[in-house]
Amino acid sequence: xxxxxxxxxxxxxxxxxxxxxxxxxxxxxxxxxxxxxxxxxxxxxxxxxxxxxxxxxxxxxxxxxxxxxxxxxxxxxxxxxxxxxxxxxxxxxxxxxxxxxxxxxxxxxxxxxxxxxxxxxxxxxxxxxxxxxxxxxxxxxxxxxxxxxxxxxxxxxxxxxxxxxxxxxxxxxxxxxxxxxxxxxxxxxxxxxxxxxxxxxxxxxxxxxxxxxxxxxxxxxxxxxxxxxxxxxxxxxxxxxxxxxxxxxxxxxxxxxxxxxx
Amino acid sequence: xxxxxxxxxxxxxxxxxxxxxxxxxxxxxxxxxxxxxxxxxxxxxxxxxxxxxxxxxxxxxxxxx
Numbered sequence: 001x002x003x004x005x006x007x008x009x010x011x012x013x014x015x016x017x018x019x020x021x022x023x024x025x026x027x028x029x030x031x032x033x034x035x036x037x038x039x040x041x042x043x044x045x046x047x048x049x050x051x052x053x054x055x056x057x058x059x060x061x062x063x064x065x066x067x068x069x070x071x072x073x074x075x076x077x078x079x080x081x082x083x084x085x086x087x088x089x090x091x092x093x094x095x096x097x098x099x100x101x102x103x104x105x106x107x108x109x110x111x112x113x114x115x116x117x118x119x120x121x122x123x124x125x126x127x128x129x130x131x132x133x134x135x136x137x138x139x140x141x142x143x144x145x146x147x148x149x150x151x152x153x154x155x156x157x158x159x160x161x162x163x164x165x166x167x168x169x170x171x172x173x174x175x176x177x178x179x180x181x182x183x184x185x186x187x188x189x190x191x192x193x194x195x196x197x198x199x200x201x202x203x204x205x206x207x208x209x210x211x212x213x214x215x216x217x218x219x220x221x222x223x224x225x226x227x228x229x230x231x232x233x234x235x236x237x238x239x240x241x242x243x244x245x246x247x248x249x250x251x252x253x254x255x256x257x258x259x260x261x262x
Numbered sequence: 263x264x265x266x267x268x269x270x271x272x273x274x275x276x277x278x279x280x281x282x283x284x285x286x287x288x289x290x291x292x293x294x295x296x297x298x299x300x301x302x303x304x305x306x307x308x309x310x311x312x313x314x315x316x317x318x319x320x321x322x323x324x325x326x327x
Contacts, residue, residue, distance in 0.1 A: 016325075017327075018325035018327045019325070019327075020325075040324065040326045041323075041324045041325065041326025042294065042322060042323060042326075043322070044268040044269070044321055045268075045288070045291070045293055045322035047286040050287075050291070050322075051322070052292065052293070052322020052324055053291055053322060055322075055324055055325065056292045056322070056323040059323060071327065078299070080301075081296050081299060085294035085296060088294045088301075088303060088304060089293070089321070089323060090323065
């Protein structure tokens, strides 16, 4: 079971709700993914279009736990105000905290992130911080009140997978008991499986499913990959080695002569 | 009075944030608000007076990653 802020979940796949070809495709993809947590945002509401009112009905139908984000916020102040608006709108203390530093990489501004995480934790929020693999930032976030962390795999929407594997392994080893979720950059089911094999507790993704040729089929593929990766981690992976090691028994090999062994 | 509503110039004579929201047809809508960068809870909108050049944000649920 995946436990985040005291709530347990069967699925280890968290799904974004943006960029699907249609609301129906989103609904079916969420179902096929088995996700129990979906991310949402808040955006300016036009008095004429009233776009958000219809979307809220769809989200309620999904029956998932809602995780609002602060996507697009550039400062701790913006993120704190957005988190408060999200808490009132969605009726949850959970916030996927994003403070963005740079347009090209959409990388977290770790300084603003830590500042906002501390302020929001003090206001009773349960903060799910979108961070990097940086260890000192991770320590500051934990000290600020975060009981889980969401390091990026690669820049948002880049589909490049885990581009800093060694640092992600270090982060996992450094925080053996804190739930760690790979958030962003996952492009393929094998990326997700790799993260799970490394012992990450869950993955959060959006674009890889929403923009796939068939989002519903891809959602099913990711569900299997996440489950496979988790099972493999629990089973215990073998260590890689440089040289070959025969898997078929050597003893009793036909035509075997001792000089072949040298 | 001229305010900035969701980033655009907007003329209104609404006295409070609550009144502004109602005039926009948001009285029963699923929205949240901020004034000049700070969150204003639904319960505080009636007591939040508007002033010239105030920057108002009115947001609603949307797809997100």
